[in-house]
Amino acid sequence: MGTELLTIGTELLLGQIVDTNANWMAQRLAEAGVDVLYKSTVGDNWGRIAAAIRLAMSRADVVLMTGGLGPTEDDLTREVLAAVLGRPLRLDPQVLAAIERRFAQRRVAMPENNRKQAMVPDGAEVLPNPRGTAPGLWVRHGECALVCMPGVPSEMRPMLLDQVIPRIRANFGIQSRIVSRVLKTCGISESTLDQRIGDYFRAMRNPTIGVLAHVGEIHVRLTCKGDDLGEIVAMLDELEGKIRARLGHLIFGRDEEKLEAVVGRLLRERKATLAVAESCTGGLVASRLTDIAGSSDYFERGVVAYSVEAKQGLLSVSPALIGQQGVVSLDVARAMAAGVRRMSGASLGLATTGIAGPSGGTPETPVGLVCVALAWDGGDGAREFRLLGDREQVKYRGAQMALEMLRRHLLGIPMDEV
Amino acid sequence: MGTELLTIGTELLLGQIVDTNANWMAQRLAEAGVDVLYKSTVGDNWGRIAAAIRLAMSRADVVLMTGGLGPTEDDLTREVLAAVLGRPLRLDPQVLAAIERRFAQRRVAMPENNRKQAMVPDGAEVLPNPRGTAPGLWVRHGECALVCMPGVPSEMRPMLLDQVIPRIRANFGIQSRIVSRVLKTCGISESTLDQRIGDYFRAMRNPTIGVLAHVGEIHVRLTCKGDDLGEIVAMLDELEGKIRARLGHLIFGRDEEKLEAVVGRLLRERKATLAVAESCTGGLVASRLTDIAGSSDYFERGVVAYSVEAKQGLLSVSPALIGQQGVVSLDVARAMAAGVRRMSGASLGLATTGIAGPSGGTPETPVGLVCVALAWDGGDGAREFRLLGDREQVKYRGAQMALEMLRRHLLGIPMDEV
Numbered sequence: 001m002g003t004e005l006l007t008i009g010t011e012l013l014l015g016q017i018v019d020t021n022a023n024w025m026a027q028r029l030a031e032a033g034v035d036v037l038y039k040s041t042v043g044d045n046w047g048r049i050a051a052a053i054r055l056a057m058s059r060a061d062v063v064l065m066t067g068g069l070g071p072t073e074d075d076l077t078r079e080v081l082a083a084v085l086g087r088p089l090r091l092d093p094q095v096l097a098a099i100e101r102r103f104a105q106r107r108v109a110m111p112e113n114n115r116k117q118a119m120v121p122d123g124a125e126v127l128p129n130p131r132g133t134a135p136g137l138w139v140r141h142g143e144c145a146l147v148c149m150p151g152v153p154s155e156m157r158p159m160l161l162d163q164v165i166p167r168i169r170a171n172f173g174i175q176s177r178i179v180s181r182v183l184k185t186c187g188i189s190e191s192t193l194d195q196r197i198g199d200y201f202r203a204m205r206n207p208t209i210g211v212l213a214h215v216g217e218i219h220v221r222l223t224c225k226g227d228d229l230g231e232i233v234a235m236l237d238e239l240e241g242k243i244r245a246r247l248g249h250l251i252f253g254r255d256e257e258k259l260e261a262v263v264g265r266l267l268r269e270r271k272a273t274l275a276v277a278e279s280c281t282g283g284l285v286a287s288r289l290t291d292i293a294g295s296s297d298y299f300e301r302g303v304v305a306y307s308v309e310a311k312q313g314l315l316s317v318s319p320a321l322i323g324q325q326g327v328v329s330l331d332v333a334r335a336m337a338a339g340v341r342r343m344s345g346a347s348l349g350l351a352t353t354g355i356a357g358p359s360g361g362t363p364e365t366p367v368g369l370v371c372v373a374l375a376w377d378g379g380d381g382a383r384e385f386r387l388l389g390d391r392e393q394v395k396y397r398g399a400q401m402a403l404e405m406l407r408r409h410l411l412g413i414p415m416d417e418v
Numbered sequence: 419m420g421t422e423l424l425t426i427g428t429e430l431l432l433g434q435i436v437d438t439n440a441n442w443m444a445q446r447l448a449e450a451g452v453d454v455l456y457k458s459t460v461g462d463n464w465g466r467i468a469a470a471i472r473l474a475m476s477r478a479d480v481v482l483m484t485g486g487l488g489p490t491e492d493d494l495t496r497e498v499l500a501a502v503l504g505r506p507l508r509l510d511p512q513v514l515a516a517i518e519r520r521f522a523q524r525r526v527a528m529p530e531n532n533r534k535q536a537m538v539p540d541g542a543e544v545l546p547n548p549r550g551t552a553p554g555l556w557v558r559h560g561e562c563a564l565v566c567m568p569g570v571p572s573e574m575r576p577m578l579l580d581q582v583i584p585r586i587r588a589n590f591g592i593q594s595r596i597v598s599r600v601l602k603t604c605g606i607s608e609s610t611l612d613q614r615i616g617d618y619f620r621a622m623r624n625p626t627i628g629v630l631a632h633v634g635e636i637h638v639r640l641t642c643k644g645d646d647l648g649e650i651v652a653m654l655d656e657l658e659g660k661i662r663a664r665l666g667h668l669i670f671g672r673d674e675e676k677l678e679a680v681v682g683r684l685l686r687e688r689k690a691t692l693a694v695a696e697s698c699t700g701g702l703v704a705s706r707l708t709d710i711a712g713s714s715d716y717f718e719r720g721v722v723a724y725s726v727e728a729k730q731g732l733l734s735v736s737p738a739l740i741g742q743q744g745v746v747s748l749d750v751a752r753a754m755a756a757g758v759r760r761m762s763g764a765s766l767g768l769a770t771t772g773i774a775g776p777s778g779g780t781p782e783t784p785v786g787l788v789c790v791a792l793a794w795d796g797g798d799g800a801r802e803f804r805l806l807g808d809r810e811q812v813k814y815r816g817a818q819m820a821l822e823m824l825r826r827h828l829l830g831i832p833m834d835e836v
Contacts, residue, residue: 013454015444026433036431037466041457048455055473282708283701286722290700291810293776301728304704304720310762314719314732344728358711392709
């Protein structure tokens with residue numbers, strides 16, 4: 001069986017709204033074992049919507065429409081669908097009552113326009129929409145299933161997951177599903193990954209393995225297809241175990257887990273506290289750490305020491321050291337880390353200094369040179385990185401390397417494993 | 419005339435890649451007066467690509483294809499197009515030479531696969547691609563123009579702008595174009611905008627006016643259609659002038675201009691220097707300011723005083739004040755702003771304190787309560803905001819309000835105009 005996604009709205013053809021729905025739907029359908037064969041978009045035009053529905057019915061078993069269910073003049077999906085199927089529209093009193101209740105809750109009179117949202121093509125099932133006024137529709141017509149959903153993502157998403165996908169799987173006898181899992185690494189190269197696990201990703205057929213580079217991270221994606229969720233999870237667990245046996249703690253997290261959240265969890269587990277001194281990353285390390293709820297438990301303070309005076313005054317970096325080594329140097333990074341640790345009383349001090357660009361580079365200290373240092377009770381460590389990209393990317397990659405240095409220290413992994 | 423966008427690639431149907439191309443192309447085409455009637459996506463499947471091309475030719479004058487021009491087995495666009503049009507593919511020696519040169523520059527032998535990228539359907543014009551190996555194609559076939567472009571955005575975008583759009587406009591005699599301009603505001607409500615300029619956006623037909631809310635900003639978009647670029651710009655200038663006469667300095671910037679860049683420019687013009695003390699925004703104000711190249715000229719330092727000790731030690735906020743007023747209070751914000759200004763020697767001190775959530779709120783200091791203060795030579799100002807959203811949104815909106823308070827101070831606009 002095959003599915004066509006049909007997104008409806010002139011604003012999509014003008015590029016005024018990015019069609020995030022089609023992509024999100026395609027992912028969820030693929031995971032649910034539903035093949036998507038076509039994606040199409042048409043504007044709010046009766047003739048073109050009708051032609052697109054007829055075409056989709058001729059080449060797909062399921063036609064999934066989004067958009068055009070609103071109360072205004074240019075919302076045509078419901079009316080065109082009824083006309084194409086040759087089914088009359090009837091007012092559904094239950095749907096009307098639900099819409100009226102929504103308005104009553106907000107103490108607003110229901111505009112007359114919204115009545116049309118309660119019109120249902122003969123024989124269609126109503127898919128309730130607790131998050132908005134437009135309900136969805138499910139119509140079997142011959143061999144085909146036609147589905148209408150609202151275009152608002154927060155209304156469409158739960159409707160697809162909870163009501164539409166289960167109906168498609170049941171109606172078309174779909175057993176299989178696809179589950180993906182992402183293992184995230186930071187600070188190692190693609191060629192290291194290839195050396196370590198390349199034999200797996202060339203040999204594996206199910207699960208398959210893909211490697212994808214993001215700014216400052218490389219992700220390993222495992223994708224498994226099967227009929228039984230328990231079996232799929234077991235196969236993913238087995239492969240993840242093998243990959244972890246090769247990569248060990250170089251994997252910092254899984255799926256949606258962010259590096260700053262992982263670092264935060266480790267700090268909390270070890271009852272450590274952290275102070276950060278930033279130059280080239282300009283507050284980004286602190287901002288990312290404090291994006292995590294509860295970070296006040298371990299994040300003591302941050303200092304953005306942009307000027308030389310701030311490095312001296314806030315961090316006690318000696319002017320002589322800056323004069324000898326230059327402000328972008330391993331020794332200045334060490335002094336910043338030690339300084340912020342000492343002045344804050346935190347158990348760890350983390351520091352960055354570098355050239356974010358686009359100007360300010362020299363042959364000795366080029367744009368993208370970033371020094372990161374960590375100070376702890378009785379010792380310290382520092383590393384130099386040459387990072388690529390524009391100013392914001394250098395800041396991001398520098399922050400990433402600082403967080404990764406901290407993570408590796410907390411786990412006892414050497415920083416030179418790259 | 420009408421255009422169909424046809425994006426080709428199985429990864430797009432699986433949702434593994436977000437189709438940013440179609441949206442970007444739709445915008446640029448709309449601006450160039452080219453109407454897009456349909457957007458479609460098919461996978462890497464010979465029969466379905468052929469059917470999609472035939473369908474597009476039956477309903478559109480221009481068929482703009484992206485993707486499927488690579489060197490691998492599943493890249494089929496070139497071959498399918500030639501078959502649908504009944505034109506033989508011929509090896510183009512100039513294209514082959516260009517591909518070979520690219521490999522030679524990288525000191526890599528050209529794989530045999532890449533030869534197929536030099537195959538050109540009979541009668542097609544080659545669109546050179548200096549950024550990659552796959553050239554584009556332009557074929558007139560009867561009334562229709564068929565265009566193939568690579569799917570890689572950095573290769574497709576200049577090809578569309580420099581080679582494809584001018585050809586479409588010339589071939590189909592398109593005179594008109596659409597130009598948009600965005601005026602950005604911060605810290606005022608949609609209802610204020612409606613009171614001030616609602617008569618314009620209800621009355622205007624060309625240019626039209628649209629109002630769009632983003633996190634922490636409201637944008638006013640002017641869109642003008644016409645045949646002559648000079649006339650369009652004059653019409654936009656006139657309307658922008660009228661809107662500015664009503665909104666004045668409440669408009670902080672235009673088009674791509676960011677609030678942190680505007681604030682940076684004002685600080686530089688006034689030879690002012692800035693130090694920032696952040697609690698709830700956690701370094702985000704500093705990070706945004708230092709995203710701007712050259713910010714070291716005016717940004718002196720930032721302090722993320724997350725702990726009470728940091729507020730006392732780095733900013734000299736008195737424990738008694740915190741005890742009396744609570745850490746989230748206008749007086750503590752004022753003390754933080756004054757403290758960071760005094761300790762840094764900067765001419766301005768900016769501070770934030772608040773509850774970013776999701777926990778930590780109380781009836782008196784609920785999640786989303788943020789106090790912002792600014793200290794200057796001989797005075798200070800402070801304001802309290804109740805901001806909506808999750809932790810990251812509260813941080814962002816709080817940073818936005820801090821930057822806007824600074825901008826208004828530098829321009830002498832009262833902060834209570836909301």
